[in-house]
Amino acid sequence: MKQNTNLFLTLVLLVSTLQFSFAQNDLITNIQGRKTISLNGTWHYIIDPYETGFYNYRYKERNEDDKEAYWNKPNEENKIDRVEHGYEAPYEIKVPGDWNSQKEVFKYYEGTVWYQREFDVPQMDATERVFLHFGAVNYEAHVYLNGKKLGMHKGGFTAFNFEIPKALLQKEGNFLVVKVDNKRYKDEIPTLNTDWWNYGGITRDVNLVITKDNFITNYGLTLNQDQDIKTALKNNKFQIDGSIKLNAVATNTTVTVEIPELKIKKNFTINGDEVRFSILAKNIHLWSPDNPKLYEVSFNFNGEKIKEKIGFRKIETSGNKILLNGTKIFLRGICIHEEVPQEQRRAYSKEDADKMFKEVKELNANMVRLAHYPHNEYMLKAADSLGIMVWSEIPVYWAIDFGNEAVLQKAKVQLEEMITRDRNKASLIIWSVGNETPVSPTRTNFMKSLITRAKELDKTRLVSAALEVAYNKEVNTIDDPLGQYTDIVSVNEYLGWYGGHPNDTQTAHWKVVYDKPLFFSETGAGAKGGYHADKETRWSEEYQEWFYEEQIKMMKKMPENYCGLSPWILRDFRSPKRNHPKYQEGWNRKGLIDDKGNKKKAFFVLQKYYKEMAENKK
Missing domain, CATH: 2.60.40.10 (Immunoglobulins)
Incomplete structure (x- = not known):
């Protein structure tokens, strides 16, 4: 009986792995350097919370040629014909972009939306091939062309592509449909519970990539x-x-x-x-x-x-130091979400990246932690050109289903997609396999497997994960068993915000059981921009300013293994978990810049510290 059970689980895992691997082996990189046709622009949409276009009334997946399937072009040849779907104005939406920010009806929507547009193809050489490439779709995408399914992809922050068979291509009027579903599930990456907005949609560039027969x-x-x-x-x-x-x-x-x-x-x-x-x-x-x-x-x-x-x-470690090109470096970092708070939308463009990195440079930072998922490629290109080092992470976040082998395979696919796309970016120095995952043997084995895979795929970068701290009045000991496998020990520390008092940093002592560089991957406090009070009033800019002043005093007393920090976070960002009616209103307020683009007082405290660290290096 046990053998049959194991065989069944193996078959289930095999099917699951195949389901999530359509685009992985042949992921095309450097799209900007190739012959392409942009499919960005105005698309049509249908909101489909019951997935009527995908399932029939018995909740069975529709047949490919089913006229009521939303991937098929609605066809009314006679006035008696019954058609119950259509793609036309004013049901229009911009690509790339999340749907939440584009129309009020989408603001809190999680579910299925069908995207549709038509396109023509130019005259092509007989040996040329055409691929349909997506920068990212959150979360699950089913892609159809002229009534035929090209494939499916899961993962909201990584690129994928499908070849379009020549027999399927028309010179004009190709009918492209994408079913996009951003619902959250326990056995997905990320899982149900996250502290950021679940923006749905085709959130990054869409291109036709035209290649030679072999390329x-x-x-x-x-x-x-x-x-x-x-x-x-x-x-x-x-x-x-x-x-x-x-x-x-x-x-x-x-x-x-x-x-x-x-x-x-x-x-x-x-x-x-x-x-x-x-x-x-x-x-x-x-x-x-x-x-x-x-x-x-x-x-x-x-x-x-x-x-x-x-x-x-060359990035490497030597004992408890991080070396860049053989010289010890200090990471003056800041965490970033892929979001434009002033417009309450997902960031996606070169212009968005340029504005964000202008703020990073003003802060005197030399490093960013791109949280908590791979960001768009414009961010990496900006970092390359400006000299900003990068930490890039897959969304293995909080309480993933660590005992589920299929979930591990999904995490590995996203890890592989992230590394494949960005492995030529000099700015990228750290791959992260997760954030604040609760300690257990099952979790450690899960995370260790990801670290091993990352090192198999790329030996030229450091691998880490953001760990939590078990606070103690005598000494804060960092002994997470995952730390024995990472190249640096990275911890998220909020002494004075989620526990204790900012003054507690004056007597805080730290111990790391591993002879490795110590990096504070997060620290921070919330403040509503423009709210002023005395420094002991929580949510005031003065409290956040005081928090940073005390943190910096503590950091200056750190032992020699202290190699840097990336406070949480550059900008305020939307989060359904943050619901205080006066101070949060659906926003995580730990940004050094508020949702209107104004710098809070704490910005200048960190700016001054980073300037001192940069000058001390010289």
Whole structure:
């Protein structure tokens, strides 16, 4: 009986894994560097809380050719025909963008919305192929074209793509429909309970990607991790390691890699669908916050040239220090949600990223923690160009179903999608596998598995997770068993907000049982912008200011393993959990900038501390 049960669970897991893996193996990266047609703009929509367009009245999934299925074009040939769905004005919505911020009817909506638009395709070469690429859809997407299903994807913050069969493409009037469902479930990533707004919709760019018959799907280029970076700098000799993944097998075919500024042009022969290589280089200016140098790199294969700006650097730990290019660094960080509070919407554009990083630079920060999910690619590109180091995280948040193997597989898929898209971003120095997960052997095994997978996929970055602190009047000991597997020990600490008093920091003592760098991945206090009182009045800007002053005094007394902090958070953001009618009103108020864009008093306290830390480094 036990054998049969195990076989059943294995089959269930296999089906679940396949269901969530349609787009993973062939995820196309660097969309901006390819031949594309944007499908951004105005789409039509149908709100479908009962999922009538997906299920029939017996709650069975509709057949593909069912005229009442919402993926099929409504067709009224005669006046007697019965049609119960349609896509037309004024039911229009902008893509990219969340639905919650676009119309009042969507403000608190969680459920299914059908998106629809038509598109034409240009004249194409007989050998060219077309892929439909989504930057992100929250959370579950079913994609249909001309009445046929292309595939399904789960995960609200990672990219995916499907090939469009040529037989399905029409020169004009292709009928594209996407079923988007942002409902929360216990066995998903993230799970039911989160402290941020569950924005639904097609939240990032949509593109047709036109490729050759065989093409470069993705690639990686980085400094060799085994070389001693100080020796390489002294001798002016660097080893660059690379890999190129093709969409299909090639035989005795040449791939060319060029870095013109470094006078590099190398040909590599590929037999199969992947090639790994090394290049010796001189005169490399390494990427750093002080010198965010990027080189234009081109990859040439099968008559197609893909370009991307890539920086070279080495991030590592040595004992209880973090080293960038062989030199100890201090992370002057700040946490960020992917949100524009002034407009109560999900951030998605280059303009959004530029505005956010302008505030980061004003703060004198050199690092951001992108919480609690992978952010859009414009954020990483801005960080690369500005010299801001990045922590990127998958939404394994709070009480995930750690004993469920299928949930672990979903987390691994999101981890793989995050790493695949962003592994060429020099600014990205830390992969995080989760936030504030409660300690238990089951949880630790779950998280350890993710850390192992992250290191298999990318050995050029640090791996961590945001841990909680068990406070004690005598000494705050950080001994979470997960810390033995992470490269740095990262903890979320709110002494004086969720317990105790800001003055308690004066007598606080800290002990870390691991000889690793200690990073405070969160700390903060709430304040409603514009509300002023004495410093002991909670929710006032003066209380938040005082909290930061006491925290900084404590940080200045930290032992030498203290390597930085990323307070919570740059901007106020929406949260259904924050319901005080006077001070919160559906907002998490821990931002240093309020929902109107005004800097609170605490902003300037942290700004001053970071300026001092930057000057002390020099």
